[in-house]
Amino acid sequence: MNKTQIFEFFSRLAEANPAPRTELEYGNDYQLLIAVVLSAQATDVGVNKATRALFREVETPAQMVALGEEGLKQHIKTIGLYNAKAKNVIALSEILVRDFDGEVPRERDVLTTLPGVGRKTANVVMNTAFGEETFAVDTHIFRVGNRTGLAPGKTPLAVEQKLEKRVPGPFRRDAHHWLILHGRYVCKARKPECWRCIVADLCRYKPKTPAPATKAG
Numbered sequence: 023m024n025k026t027q028i029f030e031f032f033s034r035l036a037e038a039n040p041a042p043r044t045e046l047e048y049g050n051d052y053q054l055l056i057a058v059v060l061s062a063q064a065t066d067v068g069v070n071k072a073t074r075a076l077f078r079e080v081e082t083p084a085q086m087v088a089l090g091e092e093g094l095k096q097h098i099k100t101i102g103l104y105n106a107k108a109k110n111v112i113a114l115s116e117i118l119v120r121d122f123d124g125e126v127p128r129e130r131d132v133l134t135t136l137p138g139v140g141r142k143t144a145n146v147v148m149n150t151a152f153g154e155e156t157f158a159v160d161t162h163i164f165r166v167g168n169r170t171g172l173a174p175g176k177t178p179l180a181v182e183q184k185l186e187k188r189v190p191g192p193f194r195r196d197a198h199h200w201l202i203l204h205g206r207y208v209c210k211a212r213k214p215e216c217w218r219c220i221v222a223d224l225c226r227y228k229p230k231t232p233a234p235a236t237k238a239g
Contacts, residue, residue, distance in 0.1 A: 023171050025190075027224045031172060032193035034220045035200040042199035044150050046070065051126040051151040052118070053077050056086070056111055058146045059138045064101050072098045083115035083124050110138030128152050142178065145198070155194040157185040162205025163198060169209060171226035172201075 023031065045066040048054040053073070061069045076097040080086050086094065094108045101107065114136040118124055126147065127133055133144035145158035159167070159178040163185075167173035173184035189197045208215050216222050217233035 023188075023224060023226070025188075028172065028188055029190050031170075031221050031224050032190065032197065032200065035204060036193060036196070038220055039200065039203065042196050042203060044146070044199065047073065047077075049077060050081060051147070052083060052124075053081065054151050055114075055126050055139070055143075055147050058143045059111060059114070060098060060101055060107055062107070062138075062140075062143070063103060068101055072101050083118040086111065086115040087119060107138065113137040114139065126151065128154075130156075141182075145182075149195070149198060153195065157182045157189070157198050158202075159185070159198075160202060161211075162209075163201045165211060166201050166205040166209050169214070169225070169227045170221070 044054075046054065046057040046061060047070045048057050057069055057073055060073065076094070079097075080089055091108050091112045094111060095104060098104045098108060117136060118126065128148065128151075130141070130144045130148060133139050133147060134141060139147075142158045142160060145156035148154040149156045149158065157163070159182045164175075164178055164181050167175065167181040167184065173181045173188060175181035175184050185197065193200075204221075208219050214227065214231050216225075216227070216230040219225070222230060
């Protein structure tokens with residue numbers, strides 16, 4: 023895609039959804055961080071089901087430490103890799119209490135030192151909690167970036183760096199939300215729904231999926 027096409031690509035996504043946001047449920051920055059950590063290799067729907075009761079009980083790192091690893095496991099045992107995630111959540115909560123007065127740091131380099139927090143998680147927190155122009159490349163954004171030609175790359179970091187260079191100013195704050203939602207609901211992995219895609223004419227994906235045949239009668 024050239025610059026004009028990229029601007030048009032995001033203009034259409036923005037017009038269709040002017041105020042995109044994460045589908046994870048949370049009440050404060052700390053709960054957002056925990057929800058994103060738990061969402062690794064899990065769906066937002068599954069995480070939300072597990073955290074609704076948890077977040078009624080736990081709003082701060084100190085409360086999470088008091089709940090303890092075994093107590094946390096009882097809340098999140100429906101989520102994949104819950105044993106390792108529980109261990110990381112308690113450990114990062116202890117660090118937040120000890121070193122950050124219970125506050126979530128804003129800097130990527132600091133966030134990624136926390137147990138269970140990688141670059142993608144840090145980028146989500148920086149963008150959603152603090153309004154930073156970051157691009158959190160998950161499987162959906164990786165697919166959309168490559169399939170459409172918007173930001174091709176062989177690794178998530180390569181796609182992130184392409185987005186960093188190519189996304190125009192007006193769209194940088196919300197770009198990763200638009201791309202995630204587009205990948206989740208339209209540009210799906212196995213069968214993209216090209217017939218209802220509002221940016222299909224800008225996309226370089228050749229084998230466009232036709233609309234499903236309607237049943238007669």
